[in-house]
C-alpha cells in the first residue's frame with residue numbers, strides 16, 4: 370500500500386453543538402461548542418474520570434440521549450466537502466471506533482473479522498477498496514490464526530484494520546495506549562500516524578496519555594473537568610496540558626453523606642437495591658417475552674452472515690454436549706417411571722397381572738405428553754439459557770455489541786433473531802432425543818424386570834394411548850410441539866435480554882447468567898402449567 374494520501378478520502382469534520390452530558394446528578398460537560406477539523410488527528414485529553422469514554426461513546430452514537438444514568442443534549446453534526454451538514458447521521462455509520470479492549474469477534478478468524486466489516490459497508494456503490502487480505506497484509510496481522518492467540522499489538526492492528534475496512538469517515542481511538550509500556554505506546558502512536566497518512570480520515574484519539582500521543586496530534590482538545598467543557602488548546606500551550614489535567618474526585622460525597630452513612634442506612638440502601646433489582650429483573654423478563662415478536666423482524670443486512678450466526682447459536686443451544694445432557698435425562702426418567710411404577714404397586718403379585726397393560730399405556734402417555742417435555746424444557750432453559758446469556762453478556766461487556774452497532778449492524782439481526790431460531794428449532798429436537806432415550810430405557814427396564822413377557826407386549830401397550838389409525842403422528846403431537854416452541858421462544862428472549870442488559874463488570878455478566886437460569890426455568894414451569902389447563 371502506498372504512503373501517498375488517498376486523494377478521495379474523507380474530509381468530514383465534526384461539529385459539536387451545545388453539547389451537555391450528565392451522569393446521574395453530575396455534569397460532565399456543560400454547553401460545549403467545538404469543531405473537530407477534517408482529515409486531521411485530534412487528540413482529546415482529560416484527567417481520569419473527566420468523561421472521555423462517555424464523550425467518545427456519545428460521538429460514536431452509542432449512547433441514547435436519555436439513558437438511565439447518562440443523559441445528553443445538543444447535536445453532533447457531520448460536515449464534508451461532498452455532503453451538506455447532517456445531524457447525528459450515526460445511522461450511516463460514518464464513525465468507526467477502535468475500542469480500548471479491541472472488541473474483536475473471537476469466534477471469527479482475523480480475515481473474517483475484516484470481511485465482516487467490508488460486507489456491512491453502507492456505501493456499496495463505492496469503487497472496491499482493499500480486500501480483507503490486503504488490509505491484514507498492510508497492518509501485519511496473520512489471516513487465519515485464532516483471534517484469542519494474537520498478541521495485544523496484533524489485536525490492536527486487527528481492530529484498526531476492521532474499523533478502516535468499514536470505510537468510516539471519522540475514526541475514533543479509545544485510549545489506544547492504555548496498559549502499554551512507553552516503547553509499545555510509541556509504536557501505537559506511530560501506527561496511528563501511518564494509518565492517517567495512508568488513509569486520511571478525521572481521526573479522534575481519546576486519551577489521558579498525552580506524553581505518547583501529543584507528538585502525533587494536529588489539534589488538541591482538553592476535557593477540562595473544572596470548567597466542564599472541551600477546550601481547544603493552541604499548540605504553544607500544549608506544554609501546560611499536564612497541569613490542567615485534574616483527576617476528578619469521582620462520587621464526591623458531601624460531608625453530610627458520611628454522617629448519614631450509618632450501618633442502618635447502609636442496610637436499608639442495600640435492601641432497597643435488592644428489591645429494586647428484583648423488580649427491574651422481573652419487569653425486564655416479562656417485557657422481554659412480550660415485546661419479542663415486535664422486535665423479531667429486523668432486516669438482516671447480509672444473509673450469509675445471518676446464517677453464520679444462526680449456526681453459532683445452534684451449536685451453542687443444540688450441539689452435542691446438549692444431546693448428552695438431555696439423553697441422560699431421558700434415560701433417567703424412562704427408568705424411574707417404569708421401574709418404580711411396577712415396584713411400588715399395592716398388592717403387587719395380584720394387581721400387576723391385571724394392570725400391567727394399563728400401566729404401560731399410562732407410562733407411555735405420561736412420558737410423551739408431560740414428563741419428558743417438562744424435564745427436557747427445564748434442562749434446556751437452564752443449560753442453554755445460561756450458555757446464550759453468557760455468550761451475549763460477554764459480547765456486551767467486551768464491547769462486541771457496540772462494535773456491531775458501529776459497523777452498522779443492529780444486534781437484534783445477528784444476535785436476537787439467530788438465538789430465537791436456534792431455540793425454536795433445537796428445543797423440539799432435544800426434547801425428541803430425550804423422549805427416544807426415555808422410551809428405550811423404559812423398554813429395557815420393563816424387559817429386564819419381566820423377561821417372561823418380552824418387548825412385543827411392551828410395544829403393543831406403551832404406545833396405545835398415543836396412536837390412532839387415522840394418523841401416523843402421535844396423538845397430541847401438536848400440544849407437545851406447541852409447548853416446546855413456546856418454551857424455546859421465551860427462553861431465547863429472556864437469555865438475550867438478560868445478556869444484553871448493562872454490563873459494567875464481569876460480575877454483572879455472572880449475575881445475568883444466574884438470573885437467566887432462574888427466570889427461564891420459572892417461565893417454562895408457568896408455560897407447562899398454563900398449557901396443561903387447556904390440554905387436559
Ligand SMILES: Nc1ncnc2c1ncn2[C@@H]1O[C@H](COP(=O)(O)OP(=O)(O)OP(=O)(O)O)[C@@H](O)[C@H]1O
Nearest residue numbers: 392415416417418419420421422423424438577619
Ligand atoms: N454507565 C455508567 N453509569 C454510571 N456512571 C458512569 C457510567 N459510565 C461512566 N460513568 C461515570 O462518568 C464519569 C466519567 O467516566 P469516564 O469513563 O468517561 O471517564 P474517563 O475520563 O474515561 O476516565 P478514565 O481515563 O479513568 O477511564 C465517571 O465518574 C464514571 O463513574
